[in-house]
Amino acid sequence: MANGTIAMTDLPVPKAEKSFFEQSTNKHSGILSWLLTTDHKRIGLMYMFGIISFFLVGAIIGLLMRLELLSPGGKIFSAQTYNSLFTLHGVIMIFLFIIPGIPAIFGNFFLPIQIGARDVAFPRLNLLSWYVYIVGAILALTSLFLPGGPIDTGWTFYIPYSVRSGSNVSLAIFAAFILGFSSILTGINFVTTTHRLRAPGMSFFKMPLFVWATYATAWIQIIATPVIAITILLVIIERAFGVGIFDPALGGDPVLYQHMFWIYSHPAVYIMILPAMGVVSEIIPTFARRTIFGYKQIAYSSLAIAFIGYLVWGHHMFSSGQSDTSNWIFSLLTFLVALPSGVKIFNWVATMYKGSIDPQPPFLWVMSFIVLFSIGGLTGLVLGALATDIHLTDTYFVVAHFHYVMFGGTGTIFIAAFHYWFPKMFGKMYNLKFAKIAVVTYFIGFNMLYFPKFIMGYLGMPRRYYDYLPMYTPYQRISTYGSWILVSTLFFIVGYFIHAYFRGKKATSNPWGGVTLEWHIPSPPPVENFKVIPVITHDPYDFSQLKEMKDE
Amino acid sequence: MSPAPTAHVESVDFVMLYIVAISVILLIGITVTMIYFVFKFNRKKGHQPVDIHGNLLLEVVWIVIPTLLVLSMFYFGYTSYREYRIKPDNPLVVDVTARMWQFTFKYGNGKMTDTLYVPVNTAIDLEMKSMDVNHCLYIPAFRIKEDIIYGQTHHLYFTPKEVGDYDIACAEYCGLNHAKMYTKVKVINDDQFTKWYGGNWQPVKTEIPKE
Numbered sequence: 001m002a003n004g005t006i007a008m009t010d011l012p013v014p015k016a017e018k019s020f021f022e023q024s025t026n027k028h029s030g031i032l033s034w035l036l037t038t039d040h041k042r043i044g045l046m047y048m049f050g051i052i053s054f055f056l057v058g059a060i061i062g063l064l065m066r067l068e069l070l071s072p073g074g075k076i077f078s079a080q081t082y083n084s085l086f087t088l089h090g091v092i093m094i095f096l097f098i099i100p101g102i103p104a105i106f107g108n109f110f111l112p113i114q115i116g117a118r119d120v121a122f123p124r125l126n127l128l129s130w131y132v133y134i135v136g137a138i139l140a141l142t143s144l145f146l147p148g149g150p151i152d153t154g155w156t157f158y159i160p161y162s163v164r165s166g167s168n169v170s171l172a173i174f175a176a177f178i179l180g181f182s183s184i185l186t187g188i189n190f191v192t193t194t195h196r197l198r199a200p201g202m203s204f205f206k207m208p209l210f211v212w213a214t215y216a217t218a219w220i221q222i223i224a225t226p227v228i229a230i231t232i233l234l235v236i237i238e239r240a241f242g243v244g245i246f247d248p249a250l251g252g253d254p255v256l257y258q259h260m261f262w263i264y265s266h267p268a269v270y271i272m273i274l275p276a277m278g279v280v281s282e283i284i285p286t287f288a289r290r291t292i293f294g295y296k297q298i299a300y301s302s303l304a305i306a307f308i309g310y311l312v313w314g315h316h317m318f319s320s321g322q323s324d325t326s327n328w329i330f331s332l333l334t335f336l337v338a339l340p341s342g343v344k345i346f347n348w349v350a351t352m353y354k355g356s357i358d359p360q361p362p363f364l365w366v367m368s369f370i371v372l373f374s375i376g377g378l379t380g381l382v383l384g385a386l387a388t389d390i391h392l393t394d395t396y397f398v399v400a401h402f403h404y405v406m407f408g409g410t411g412t413i414f415i416a417a418f419h420y421w422f423p424k425m426f427g428k429m430y431n432l433k434f435a436k437i438a439v440v441t442y443f444i445g446f447n448m449l450y451f452p453k454f455i456m457g458y459l460g461m462p463r464r465y466y467d468y469l470p471m472y473t474p475y476q477r478i479s480t481y482g483s484w485i486l487v488s489t490l491f492f493i494v495g496y497f498i499h500a501y502f503r504g505k506k507a508t509s510n511p512w513g514g515v516t517l518e519w520h521i522p523s524p525p526p527v528e529n530f531k532v533i534p535v536i537t538h539d540p541y542d543f544s545q546l547k548e549m550k551d552e
Numbered sequence: 553m554s555p556a557p558t559a560h561v562e563s564v565d566f567v568m569l570y571i572v573a574i575s576v577i578l579l580i581g582i583t584v585t586m587i588y589f590v591f592k593f594n595r596k597k598g599h600q601p602v603d604i605h606g607n608l609l610l611e612v613v614w615i616v617i618p619t620l621l622v623l624s625m626f627y628f629g630y631t632s633y634r635e636y637r638i639k640p641d642n643p644l645v646v647d648v649t650a651r652m653w654q655f656t657f658k659y660g661n662g663k664m665t666d667t668l669y670v671p672v673n674t675a676i677d678l679e680m681k682s683m684d685v686n687h688c689l690y691i692p693a694f695r696i697k698e699d700i701i702y703g704q705t706h707h708l709y710f711t712p713k714e715v716g717d718y719d720i721a722c723a724e725y726c727g728l729n730h731a732k733m734y735t736k737v738k739v740i741n742d743d744q745f746t747k748w749y750g751g752n753w754q755p756v757k758t759e760i761p762k763e
């Protein structure tokens with residue numbers, strides 16, 4: 001019997017069983033049954049609407065920037081507009097899309113199910129964190145339309161410029177402050193849920209790796225986010241009351257600001273990537289139908305990354321006059337922290353060895369991820385080395401590197417996760433042929449958009465420029481053409497998912513042959529997830545259960 | 553390709569080439585292996601999957617070799633950086649003032665320009681200050697940059713060995729016309745420089761090692 005008692009209770013799925021879409025958790029129906037829900041699945045979907053909307057807005061802003069850069073001369077927007085565009089693009093993509101992205105949607109939806117729980121530990125806190133996210137987003141939007149105009153400091157808000165700028169810096173960074181709390185609340189919820197609500201028999205080393213990754217991420221959210229909150233408050237105090245904290249004109253220290261900013265923002269890079277790594281560790285075993293290679297190594301390396309990740313922030317400041325000693329120490333630590341990520345890639349590829357591979361769309365997205373993320377990681381080595389970093393920092397090389405890591409890495413897996421879990425979440429199947437086409441055009445568009453930026457960076461093209469020297473024109477052209485392919489692909493993907501939701505074929509409860517707990521329950525799941533809490537007897541990726549599950 | 557304009561350029565390009573070469577090998581290795589597995593172990597072929605939980609030897613190998621590789625990358629990156637950071641003896645000092653959105657260069661005799669003129673084969677020490685926000689003086693052709701944090705003095709050293717014009721850009725975002733803070737460094741002969749400078753500037757020759 002697959003995973004103890006669950007198979008039995010799950011056996012005759014009565015037609016009458018209502019899914020979480022059909023059954024409200026409160027006395028309301030309609031929109032209020034959503035806005036006041038405490039069901040982790042509904043909250044996950046509410047996050048989904050917010051996060052995807054912002055992702056598309058961010059992508060359109062990216063498209064506009066690329067349009068400006070199609071040819072030299074700054075013909076389309078004013079310099080001020082371009083400066084606000086890249087700031088908004090950065091703020092939206094970082095704070096509203098990539099940081100909450102996977103944990104808030106898929107963590108909320110699947111973490112409780114994967115450990116055999118009925119909900120998160122604090123369901124109402126969970127709803128609160130969604131509202132905090134929305135309030136933060138509304139504040140950020142409001143700052144665009146108030147006198148002073150949209151923020152133009154870059155998403156790093158470096159002092160002294162962010163104290164001098166006449167744009168609405170205070171409100172915009174206050175929005176980031178609020179969003180931080182949403183992140184902290186989610187983190188607390190996930191840590192507690194993982195510790196307290198695991199089903200009987202589910203020891204830590206029986207947890208799926210997505211749970212491990214989300215759990216490690218939650219710790220970073222709790223520990224690192226307060227640092228940015230404090231930093232932001234200090235900047236607001238400095239702007240509002242002229243207290244000298246960071247601005248040398250008032251007796252402050254601008255390098256202190258950079259330290260505090262990166263003490264959060266480097267670990268935040270792991271908030272972005274770890275959950276994605278967790279999703280990869282789910283998808284590969286399912287489609288290779290064998291256990292993951294090096295389960296413990298992957299689980300521990302998530303924790304290692306989470307904690308060593310705090311010690312390398314200084315690699316963002318190699319050219320800012322930091323002492324040579326700090327520089328070499330940060331450089332060395334950066335190289336060392338790169339190792340666990342590299343090892344994970346080897347583990348994933350090794351998991352394909354002697355598997356029985358069925359390259360369905362989620363798997364194809366993961367293959368695309370492995371290439372794009374490897375390019376991002378390997379170019380990170382170029383930036384970790386001091387001599388080359390001095391040349392390349394603050395150029396397009398960095399812009400290319402972080403898009404490969406964040407977008408090619410986490411963004412690709414965000415899309416992969418939808419392809420993997422969509423049938424479970426909505427009970428519908430999408431068009432597999434469309435999905436396969438999208439993988440290909442995405443990969444082509446992505447590389448056209450970002451690869452030329454590595455070359456431009458090496459040739460000396462600085463970032464955050466609304467105009468450029470004519471020598472860069474051919475590369476900028478290719479990059480802009482790539483953005484057209486890529487962004488159309490994004491809309492194509494959204495389109496076929498919407499189509500699938502309304503017109504798609506009904507999905508079975510286990511279309512891919514997965515064995516983690518979410519594949520044992522109906523699609524879409526009922527409100528309570530499990531009628532009877534399962535007793536866990538199998539390892540998470542033990543596909544011998546599959547036979548028994550088929551008979552369920 | 554024209555000859556490298558400074559010795560440092562050669563060492564940076566070596567580090568770059570070293571890391572990129574290793575990276576390309578790793579990337580191709582990973583990609584090819586992955587694609588090979590997908591064909592070789594395709595479900596259509598119908599073999600039974602084998603659960604392999606791990607392999608100690610393999611795991612030790614793929615942690616030790618990358619560790620050695622990254623340590624060597626660290627080492628080359630660091631040594632090249634060290635040599636660039638060493639303050640040269642008796643350099644020609646030029647005061648640099650950065651402001652929104654312009655660099656100004658001031659020489660020992662009080663001469664001021666907005667294009668940097670320097671004599672070839674002479675060590676230069678740019679003593680840089682900002683008047684307003686952070687900037688960063690970047691000379692892509694020389695592969696060097698240094699932030700100019702408002703309120704601090706920063707130094708950038710280089711010894712040009714080829715006559716020519718090279719771009720200077722601002723590489724730290726500084727507001728509206730950040731993209732327009734371009735100027736040039738013009739590396740010229742001693743004679744030309746003396747004439748331009750209008751007097752004795754005490755050239756201090758540094759030994760340029762032959763390659």
Ligand code: HEM
Pocket residue numbers: 058059060062063065066086087089090091093094097098153154155156399403406407411449462463464465466483486487
């Ligand atoms: C969808 C297509 C996208 C396009 C066309 C695009 C394009 C761009 C462009 C042109 C820049 C400005 C480069 C410069 O002038 O320095 C930029 C900056 C940036 N992008 Fe994207 N991008 C896209 C997606 C993303 C995603 C998915 C993320 C994050 C996950 C992201 C994060 C950033 C960040 C953080 C910056 C830096 C902003 C700053 O300098 O303050 N972008 N992007």
Ligand SMILES: [Cu+2]
Pocket residue numbers: 265266269312313315316
């Ligand atoms: Cu970092």
Ligand SMILES: [Cu+2]
Pocket residue numbers: 686687688722723724725726727730731733
């Ligand atoms: Cu600038």
